[in-house]
Amino acid sequence: MARFILMRLLQAIPVLLVVITVTFFLVRLAPGGPFSAEKAVPAEVLKALEARYQLDQPVIYQYFSYLGDLAHGDFGPSFKYPGRSVNEMIAAGLPATAELGLYAMCFALLIGASAGIIAALKPNSAQDYIPMSTAMLGICLPSFLLGPLLMLVFGVWLEWVPVSGWGDIPGDKILPALTLASGYTAYIARLSRGGMLEVMSQDYIRTARAKGLPEWKVVLKHGLRGGMIPVIAFIGPAFAGLLSGSFVVETIFQIPGLGRFYVQAAFNRDYTMIMGTTVLFATLIILFNLLADIVAVWLNPRLRDLYRSGGA
Amino acid sequence: MAPCIPALPTQYLRPQRYLSTLLATTCCLLLLACGNGENNVSTGLANQTLHWGNGAEPQELDPHIVTGVPEHHIIVGLLEGLVLKDPRTLEPTPGMAERWEISDDGKTYTFYLRDNARWSNGDPVTSEDFVWSWWRALQPALGNLYAYMYYPINNAEAYATGKLDDFSQVGVKALDARTLEVTLANPTPYFLQLLDHYSMFPVHRATIEQFGEPAERGTRWTRAGNFVGNGPFVLTQWDLNRLVMIEKSPTYYDADKVRLQAIRFYPTENTSTEERMFRAGQLHVTSTLPADKIAVYKETNPQALRISPYLGTYFYRFNTTVEHLADKRIRRALAMAINRQQIIDTVIKGGQTPAYTFTPPNTLGYTADAGFAEDIAAAKALLAEAGYPNGEGFPTTEILYNTSESHRKLAVAIQQMWKKNLNIDISLNNQDWKVYLDSEASGNFQISRGGWIGDYVDPNTFLDMWLTDGGNNRTGWQNAEYDQLISEAAPTAKEREQRYAHFRHAEAILIDAMPVIPIYTYNTIHLVHKHIKGMPSNILDYALYKQIYLSED
Numbered sequence: 001m002a003r004f005i006l007m008r009l010l011q012a013i014p015v016l017l018v019v020i021t022v023t024f025f026l027v028r029l030a031p032g033g034p035f036s037a038e039k040a041v042p043a044e045v046l047k048a049l050e051a052r053y054q055l056d057q058p059v060i061y062q063y064f065s066y067l068g069d070l071a072h073g074d075f076g077p078s079f080k081y082p083g084r085s086v087n088e089m090i091a092a093g094l095p096a097t098a099e100l101g102l103y104a105m106c107f108a109l110l111i112g113a114s115a116g117i118i119a120a121l122k123p124n125s126a127q128d129y130i131p132m133s134t135a136m137l138g139i140c141l142p143s144f145l146l147g148p149l150l151m152l153v154f155g156v157w158l159e160w161v162p163v164s165g166w167g168d169i170p171g172d173k174i175l176p177a178l179t180l181a182s183g184y185t186a187y188i189a190r191l192s193r194g195g196m197l198e199v200m201s202q203d204y205i206r207t208a209r210a211k212g213l214p215e216w217k218v219v220l221k222h223g224l225r226g227g228m229i230p231v232i233a234f235i236g237p238a239f240a241g242l243l244s245g246s247f248v249v250e251t252i253f254q255i256p257g258l259g260r261f262y263v264q265a266a267f268n269r270d271y272t273m274i275m276g277t278t279v280l281f282a283t284l285i286i287l288f289n290l291l292a293d294i295v296a297v298w299l300n301p302r303l304r305d306l307y308r309s310g311g312a
Numbered sequence: 313m314a315p316c317i318p319a320l321p322t323q324y325l326r327p328q329r330y331l332s333t334l335l336a337t338t339c340c341l342l343l344l345a346c347g348n349g350e351n352n353v354s355t356g357l358a359n360q361t362l363h364w365g366n367g368a369e370p371q372e373l374d375p376h377i378v379t380g381v382p383e384h385h386i387i388v389g390l391l392e393g394l395v396l397k398d399p400r401t402l403e404p405t406p407g408m409a410e411r412w413e414i415s416d417d418g419k420t421y422t423f424y425l426r427d428n429a430r431w432s433n434g435d436p437v438t439s440e441d442f443v444w445s446w447w448r449a450l451q452p453a454l455g456n457l458y459a460y461m462y463y464p465i466n467n468a469e470a471y472a473t474g475k476l477d478d479f480s481q482v483g484v485k486a487l488d489a490r491t492l493e494v495t496l497a498n499p500t501p502y503f504l505q506l507l508d509h510y511s512m513f514p515v516h517r518a519t520i521e522q523f524g525e526p527a528e529r530g531t532r533w534t535r536a537g538n539f540v541g542n543g544p545f546v547l548t549q550w551d552l553n554r555l556v557m558i559e560k561s562p563t564y565y566d567a568d569k570v571r572l573q574a575i576r577f578y579p580t581e582n583t584s585t586e587e588r589m590f591r592a593g594q595l596h597v598t599s600t601l602p603a604d605k606i607a608v609y610k611e612t613n614p615q616a617l618r619i620s621p622y623l624g625t626y627f628y629r630f631n632t633t634v635e636h637l638a639d640k641r642i643r644r645a646l647a648m649a650i651n652r653q654q655i656i657d658t659v660i661k662g663g664q665t666p667a668y669t670f671t672p673p674n675t676l677g678y679t680a681d682a683g684f685a686e687d688i689a690a691a692k693a694l695l696a697e698a699g700y701p702n703g704e705g706f707p708t709t710e711i712l713y714n715t716s717e718s719h720r721k722l723a724v725a726i727q728q729m730w731k732k733n734l735n736i737d738i739s740l741n742n743q744d745w746k747v748y749l750d751s752e753a754s755g756n757f758q759i760s761r762g763g764w765i766g767d768y769v770d771p772n773t774f775l776d777m778w779l780t781d782g783g784n785n786r787t788g789w790q791n792a793e794y795d796q797l798i799s800e801a802a803p804t805a806k807e808r809e810q811r812y813a814h815f816r817h818a819e820a821i822l823i824d825a826m827p828v829i830p831i832y833t834y835n836t837i838h839l840v841h842k843h844i845k846g847m848p849s850n851i852l853d854y855a856l857y858k859q860i861y862l863s864e865d
Contacts, residue, residue: 032746036753037379038763040783041457044473049455052529082372082455082530084552092552148584156591159351163592164585165578166554169352251582256553269746 236292683823
């Protein structure tokens with residue numbers, strides 16, 4: 001298993017290097033520089049700015065210099081925000097994004113799994129169709145529609161929760177977490193329904209019923225164990241998706257997260273910020289996918305034995 | 313997506329336990345939701361805290377680096393220049409200087425600083441602070457895009473562009489600790505208007521030197537806790553992309569009169585969300601309002617809607633180096649074949665004013681003569697004269713604009729008007745902001761959208777951009793007489809009327825040649841809560857925080 005993880009980590013290095021290289025040259029190819037502005041920039045100012053950020057050097061020099069800094073964990077200064085380093089902005093934005101992702105995950109698991117289990121108990125009945133079609137709606141409804149809708153109903157009309165903000169007013173994290181969770185909730189509902197359906201037709205469930213256990217105990221104690229495995233395996237990729245896909249929700253609810261920086265950085269041609277966030281997201285996605293694979297192996301005794309016997 | 317795994321119970325997994333943890337977490341989260349029925353507006357009233365929709369995260373809070381409006385709103389709370397403005401009349405009023413004298417030739421200004429002016433750490437504000445700050449603002453390494461605000465000062469331009477090394481030759485001198493003498497290159501009637509622009513604010517030398525070199529960009533001196541200012545408020549919190557909070561400064565000379573205890577600025581980039589925040593009582597003021605909401609507010613909540621003229625012009629630029637656009641008859645024909653009022657009423661809907669001159673009307677008493685009128689018959693005649701009767705053979709011409717729904721709508725309206733009125737075909741091209749800037753700066757366009765907001769209240773800020781080779785000209789248009797009027801005749805004029813006459817003459821030349829089509833004069837559109845008092849509207853959208861307070865009546 002350790003060898004499997006090590007191999008995967010080593011494979012990640014060339015992937016990251018490709019991501020860095022492609023992004024580095026692509027952002028510099030895009031027309032419009034970080035310092036172009038509506039008001040003309042005087043030549044001497046432009047010169048000073050380019051010298052400050054090494055843009056007056058040959059691109060290939062910039063590239064290796066960037067790689068060198070990166071090896072030391074230094075993402076460089078932001079072009080758009082002169083007083084901020086990219087490291088600092090990531091440190092400021094990542095916690096909000098991670099927290100949002102975590103809450104969204106909780107909502108998605110709680111609501112999605114419950115809906116899926118309920119649906120699976122009486123397949124092809126109203127008890128199945130209603131939660132499952134609601135779940136379908138959750139997949140179809142984009143967050144830029146659902147977010148404002150939730151804001152309007154719960155923020156403006158009912159005044160239960162604030163419309164936007166992050167940690168300023170109690171409850172301001174609920175709507176964004178729900179919005180971000182919606183698509184994942186739906187997917188988890190479908191996964192858990194499928195998982196439960198399969199498990200509930202197994203022999204050992206029949207045995208459990210035959211020995212006279214009450215139905216709720218059969219479902220919660222015996223059914224759930226097996227039925228939730230696909231859901232658990234999905235958590236890794238889902239979390240990677242939640243982290244890197246939160247920018248719409250962050251923009252709508254004005255959450256000081258990393259997703260918002262990412263999008264703004266692209267519009268601003270903030271080269272170092274684009275690089276920093278891209279590298280970070282790429283790393284996170286690689287890590288979470290690795291995690292998902294590890295969990296998959298760990299959950300599946302056949303694969304586990306395969307790795308244990310060194311047959312990877 | 314999920315790997316297919318045989319359903320096998322494992323001893324490691326007890327989903328029930330996970331689920332109950334999840335349930336508990338979520339319940340806690342929901343409990344947090346139960347607010348106490350208060351919102352920012354109601355608590356703000358009690359503790360005099362203003363909640364301000366600021367439109368964006370400030371790039372920086374260093375007055376010699378930043379360029380934007382969101383930065384302006386914060387910095388004017390933290391720092392103060394030699395003069396302030398009366399928000400009603402926009403005439404200069406005493407700031408750090410309690411009074412000033414202007415020499416008869418209009419070239420020498422002597423400022424007398426008030427003796428109770430203090431930095432927020434208790435240090436006195438001296439004339440040396442101004443000399444040092446202005447020296448810093450002119451250092452090229454700082455990358456100050458507003459260095460040109462200093463150019464009326466004798467030798468400032470030469471120093472900023474590196475033609476002069478000796479700062480002592482620049483026209484700013486501390487006669488003693490409280491007297492500052494400024495010598496100008498030319499009598500500049502709007503000079504006092506420049507002084508309350510943040511680019512001319514003083515900064516605290518010891519603080520800046522503590523955190524780096526004077527001309528170093530982006531040191532930590534502007535962070536909450538480090539920032540030492542001389543304004544009515546001090547910076548107490550700056551959370552990236554979340555909040556900037558400033559609180560009343562006890563060392564400010566006018567602290568007795570400052571009634572607000574704090575202002576909280578939110579980076580409200582999403583204007584729809586901002587509007588909902590206002591409705592939910594989270595904001596007192598919004599940075600703007602989405603155009604499609606204006607009609608709704610006029611109907612349901614007109615007292616919250618504040619629309620007022622703004623010192624800015626929305627226009628289309630011609631690239632006069634393009635063959636058919638080099639003909640002024642064609643440019644004029646295009647300008648005359650737009651129904652501006654119709655565009656305002658049906659497309660942009662913000663009650664803006666149609667523009668027939670480039671400088672907005674009544675800019676500190678200056679109004680240019682209308683150089684043209686909307687006249688389709690005359691436009692057709694001009695087009696025919698230029699060789700395109702009834703638009704036949706007119707090359708397909710492209711309008712370039714930066715990606716935005718409002719620019720697109722306006723361009724579509726103009727495209728249709730030109731088709732209907734002149735029978736010519738126009739194509740539209742939208743580009744991402746930075747690409748658009750690049751295309752415009754490199755002359756890679758035919759007609760492009762532009763907007764210009766005055767830096768100060770004077771026609772000069774609108775007219776000097778069309779000088780030959782002016783960095784913001786970008787039309788390829790040039791006219792020697794125009795250049796002479798703007799850069800020689802107007803600056804040396806003795807009287808305001810004489811000076812304005814030169815500007816009127818110049819603007820007549822500009823509009824006659826029509827390298828730009830004025831379309832409308834901007835409006836500022838805000839939602840303002842009824843609790844806000846002491847915040848009159850003006851064409852600079854300038855708010856003087858020390859006069860603002862919150863009250864129910």
